[in-house]
Amino acid sequence: AGEYVRVLHVSDIHNNPAAFEFVKQVTKVMKADLVVDTGDITDYGTEIEAGIGSRIRGLGVPYLFVAGNHDSPKVIEKLRQYGVILLSEGSFAFKGLKVVGVNDPGASRPTMEAPSPGEIEEARRKLELRVKWAGEGVSIVAVHSYEVASFLAGRVPVILHGHDHRLSVREEAGTVVVDAGTTGGAGLRGLASEKAPPLTVALLHFAKRDGESLPELVAVDTIRVSGVGRGFTIERRLISGLREPLF
Numbered sequence: 001a002g003e004y005v006r007v008l009h010v011s012d013i014h015n016n017p018a019a020f021e022f023v024k025q026v027t028k029v030m031k032a033d034l035v036v037d038t039g040d041i042t043d044y045g046t047e048i049e050a051g052i053g054s055r056i057r058g059l060g061v062p063y064l065f066v067a068g069n070h071d072s073p074k075v076i077e078k079l080r081q082y083g084v085i086l087l088s089e090g091s092f093a094f095k096g097l098k099v100v101g102v103n104d105p106g107a108s109r110p111t112m113e114a115p116s117p118g119e120i121e122e123a124r125r126k127l128e129l130r131v132k133w134a135g136e137g138v139s140i141v142a143v144h145s146y147e148v149a150s151f152l153a154g155r156v157p158v159i160l161h162g163h164d165h166r167l168s169v170r171e172e173a174g175t176v177v178v179d180a181g182t183t184g185g186a187g188l189r190g191l192a193s194e195k196a197p198p199l200t201v202a203l204l205h206f207a208k209r210d211g212e213s214l215p216e217l218v219a220v221d222t223i224r225v226s227g228v229g230r231g232f233t234i235e236r237r238l239i240s241g242l243r244e245p246l247f
Contacts, residue, residue: 005095005215007140008032009180009202011162012040013052014070016184020055022199022225023183026232027059030203030221034061034094038162038180039068039104039144042075050078057082064092064099068144068163069106069115076107087142091134096208096215100130101142104163123148131156137214139206146177153177158204158217167200169220169237176217176239178202181224198224198233 008027013019026032042049056063056079064085067076076086085092087101105115105123115123127149131138141156143149145163152159154173160180167181181200201223206215222235 003095003208003215005034005097005206005208006030006032007097007204007206008035009038009160009178009204010035010183011038011144011160011180012068012165012182013037013042013184014040014182015043015049015052016199017052017055019184019199020052023201024055024059026201026203026223027061029232030223032061032203034097035059035063036099036140036142036160037063037065038101038142038160039066039107040070040162041065041068041079042070042072045070045072045075047074047078050075053079053082053084056084062092062094064101064142066101066142066144067103067107069104071104071107073108076103091130091138096213097139097206098134098137099140099142100127100134100138102127102130102148104144104148107144120148124151127152139215139217146179160202165197167202167222167224169202169222176220178204178220198226200224 066087088103091100102123105119138156140158141149142160146161149159153175159177162180165182168179170177180202183201185197185199203221205219207218208215217239220237224233
């Protein structure tokens with residue numbers, strides 16, 4: 001027996017309105033308690049694009065966000081107005097989970113230039129401090145690009161990231177690393193392609209056992225849809241240590 005907490009990981013929406021319909025459906029059907037977005041909610045970092053964030057209000061669950069290299073300071077400010085929880089401003093605690101994260105170095109400017117090695121190193125130092133300040137029991141580290149958090153493999157239970165548009169679940173030195181892929185199907189660029197990528201998310205199942213204080217990741221569902229209204233494809237990966245059925 002115990003309590004389950006479900007965290008929906010989304011990333012790289014790239015200004016695709018269909019992504020929010022997808023997220024809304026998954027949140028409702030799979031009973032997600034919390035959404036973590038690892039960036040690139042817009043394509044060009046414009047304030048007009050950031051208006052897509054108004055759809056977040058209708059989800060009915062907390063929405064955590066770290067900015068990607070396509071998200072400018074104007075976008076971040078706009079999302080704050082929509083009630084989005086910015087992990088760049090502090091850790092977030094929820095039902096025993098503790099989530100920390102940092103914005104991508106490229107989010108500090110209106111252009112989409114690749115961050116320099118020095119900027120990546122600075123983001124790593126900032127993330128190191130965030131993890132230390134959060135104290136014991138950090139459950140999830142959220143970043144846009146994995147290279148910013150790779151040094152934490154083996155030191156935290158879960159790292160969430162996006163950026164490369166490849167849905168995956170893997171283990172690095174005992175840390176479960178989840179890439180939500182592209183929840184917006186790469187946005188307009190994807191729609192313009194003859195082979196548009198599917199819309200993808202990941203759903204993490206944490207179990208808080210009776211008598212235990214910290215939730216433990218027990219399974220990750222990778223969910224994809226080729227078009228809104230066509231149904232989901234779900235693959236479940238059980239994490240070692242699962243001692244009872246999820247449902």
